[in-house]
Amino acid sequence: MKNKEKIIQRKAAPDKSFRMIETVYGCKWSLTIYQLLANGINRPGEMVRNVDGLTTKVLNECLRKNTQFGILERFSYNEVPPRVEYKVTEFGTKFMRILDDLEKLQNEIDNGI
DSSP states (O other): OOOOOOOOOOOOOOHHHHHHHHHHHHSTTHHHHHHHHHTTOOSHHHHHHHSTTOOHHHHHHHHHHHHHTTSEEEEEEOOSSOEEEEEEOHHHHHHHHHHHHHHHHHHHHHTTO
8 A cells, every 4th residue: 555645735824905006004194093983983074073183185095995804884975064984893893802822922932922
């Protein structure tokens, strides 16, 4: 009987999720926006007023990216004046748990495991 060798396929990093994490961490405001949403601040104007240094242009770009990834959902209300709110999606909640785990891992690394 011949020994059958098992061939293990090369494992590659998950492409889409890696790009998502890279984009979120690349935008220095994403994590702050998640904190704002967790604290019930879900309107863009209110977000800008509550964070020093955050501009409307940068906020809108960050919100757009997070919405495209499915982390956030945008709700537009047909009112005068117009009202827009953002909420974390179910997927976004799972994604944020992963970010929390990455933060814990980084803390372990920083503290010498």
